[in-house]
Amino acid sequence: MSTSLHPDFLTKPIAHRALHDVTDGRPENSRAAIRAAIDAGYAIEIDLQLSRDGHAMVFHDDTLDRLTMETGPISQRSSTELSYIPLRGGRENIPSLKQVLKLVAGRVPLLIELKDQQGELGPTDGKLEHATAQALADYDGPVAIMSFNPNSVIVMARLMPNVPRGITTSSFDPADWQPIAPAVCDRLREIPDYDHAKACFISHEAQDLDRPRVAELRNQGAAILCWTITSPEAEAAARAHANNITFEQYLAPFPA
Structure with a gap:
């Protein structure tokens, strides 16, 4: 049996x-952005990558290049090194999942996406998953996890x-997912692992x-x-099919 989402995931x-x-x-994914979301009463989506020493870090990309002045894979830096790297566009450094959990403290729902670590959306070595579980072990608040990689x-x-x-989930257009193999895209497009994962929700590409x-x-x-x-x-179109939205670049209204 799957565990159901907290109702706030469907209303905020x-x-x-x-x-x-x-x-x-x-x-993005900074403590300043998280504090702003909490103040506004929104639910929050964050992304996780794994540090060299096995800690779950709140960061979207697998390399540092776009979001910081540093370069190279995030997986080649320790959690301590990462905690001192400034994010572009503010006075924030890269936070760990434990730091974010302490900040959110159950005040709003937290949707956590585990990023694929092997780069093939295939078998996982389980390291990020174990680090995530360890950080969440004593967390008391509305939380849910998801990943593009069903194995995760x-x-x-x-x-x-x-x-x-x-x-x-998404349309998995192979042109957008290189170097993921087209056969993998064809399989994942039909969301075949939903029951095996004992999932209770999907987060799907809005245009699809x-x-x-x-x-x-x-x-x-x-x-x-x-x-x-x-x-x-775009929100009005999406709500014809979806229970809730993930948004950016505007302030989404709360449903009446």
Whole structure:
């Protein structure tokens, strides 16, 4: 049996990589962006990568180049090294999952995406999953985990069966997913691992929400989240199919 999402995941719009805006000193996945989302009452989505010494760090990319002045894989730096690296666009450094959990402290729902560590959306070595479970062990608040890699979600089902799980899904156009093998894209497009992962939700690419498999899962009781909404017009279209949205670049209204 899957564990259900806390109801607030379906009523509070989810701030993508927290409520980020570098023009206001709030880089994505930063503590400043997280504090802003908490103050606004939004749910928060964050991303996890693994440090060289096995800690879950809140960071989207697998390299440092786009988001910091440093370069190279995040996996080649220790958690201590990473904690001192400034994020572009503010006065923030890279936080660990434990630091973010302490900051959020159950005040708003937290949606955690585990990024694929092997680069093939295939088997996982389990290191990020174990680091995530360790950090979450004593967390008391609305939380859910998800990943584009179903194998990661399956591992989390074993490690933390009481934490709600979902699969991040998309149209998996091979042109957008290089170097992922087209055959892997073809398989994942149909969301075949939903039941095996004991998932209770998906977070699906907004432009692909009319896919029949999405409707099929919703009819079977799955909660449907979506990514990433950037305007009120896109939100209106998405809500015809999805229970809730993940948003950025505007302030999503709370449903009446």
